[in-house]
Amino acid sequence: MTSSSLIESVNWNEAGLIPAIAQDHLSGEVLMMAWMNAEALSCTVAEGRAVYWSRSRGKLWRKGEDSGHVQLIHDIRLDCDGDTLLLKVEQQGGIACHTGRRHCFFHALKDGEWQTVDAVIKRPEEIYGDD
Amino acid sequence: MTSSSLIESVNWNEAGLIPAIAQDHLSGEVLMMAWMNAEALSCTVAEGRAVYWSRSRGKLWRKGEDSGHVQLIHDIRLDCDGDTLLLKVEQQGGIACHTGRRHCFFHALKDGEWQTVDAVIKRPEEIYGDD
Numbered sequence: 696m697t698s699s700s701l702i703e704s705v706n707w708n709e710a711g712l713i714p715a716i717a718q719d720h721l722s723g724e725v726l727m728m729a730w731m732n733a734e735a736l737s738c739t740v741a742e743g744r745a746v747y748w749s750r751s752r753g754k755l756w757r758k759g760e761d762s763g764h765v766q767l768i769h770d771i772r773l774d775c776d777g778d779t780l781l782l783k784v785e786q787q788g789g790i791a792c793h794t795g796r797r798h799c800f801f802h803a804l805k806d807g808e809w810q811t812v813d814a815v816i817k818r819p820e821e822i823y824g825d826d
Numbered sequence: 827m828t829s830s831s832l833i834e835s836v837n838w839n840e841a842g843l844i845p846a847i848a849q850d851h852l853s854g855e856v857l858m859m860a861w862m863n864a865e866a867l868s869c870t871v872a873e874g875r876a877v878y879w880s881r882s883r884g885k886l887w888r889k890g891e892d893s894g895h896v897q898l899i900h901d902i903r904l905d906c907d908g909d910t911l912l913l914k915v916e917q918q919g920g921i922a923c924h925t926g927r928r929h930c931f932f933h934a935l936k937d938g939e940w941q942t943v944d945a946v947i948k949r950p951e952e953i954y955g956d957d
Contacts, residue, residue, distance in 0.1 A: 772935070800904070804902040
């Protein structure tokens with residue numbers, strides 16, 4: 696299978712994107728979910744680090760380019776019907792979320808409410824500066 | 827927060843859906859990703875089992891209704907920007923994938939190719955019958 700069939704094997708959605716789940720390769724913790732287009736997947740493979748497509752900014756997003764919280768790729772999986780990716784990553788700095796938490800899934804459903812259950816490790820101002 | 831704000835807090839996409847990642851609550855293994863609409867999330871919470879929205883069939887999909895491979899809910903998380911769910915589940919029968927594997931992410935990227943790396947535990951004909 697060539698690199699182009701690597702891309703062609705993916706069932707891209709109508710916007711040309713696929714969801715990519717990032718999981719800590721050692722702890723198994725699910726860190727975040729973001730989106731990739733074909734270029735993002737190609738760059739991820741070529742560079743060995745997670746590169747997503749930012750839907751809000753409309754451009755490639757090299758995870759960690761501002762924060763230093765790069766995700767080094769250990770394994771890339773595609774699911775049974777080819778429409779979801781799973782990245783097993785080494786999370787540099789131990790922080791995946793822009794809020795300064797280890798992962799993005801910190802709203803837990805308790806007693807019918809979404810409650811914040813995971814601590815901020817580093818304040819966003821420390822990560823990104825005050826600008 | 828009331829049950830309705832539980833639903834209203836979710837950033838549903840333009841189709842009224844949200845991706846939901848199912849993770850084994852003990853092993854941390856990522857089992858699958860599927861979609862929910864508001865009714866599916868409400869049913870999941872009310873019934874304590876994963877209920878998805880099948881985009882291909884256009885109806886609610888009570889995971890395991892045919893296979894018996896029900897996903898019992900242990901924890902439901904919403905991510906930082908409210909547009910992805912993470913379900914920590916107890917996978918009945920130990921099989922989440924319709925191909926008869928433990929999980930759906932069995933295509934691994936190796937040497938530029940997607941290679942099948944996880945074994946079938948139970949043949950689909952045994953799970954669903956020959957029809």
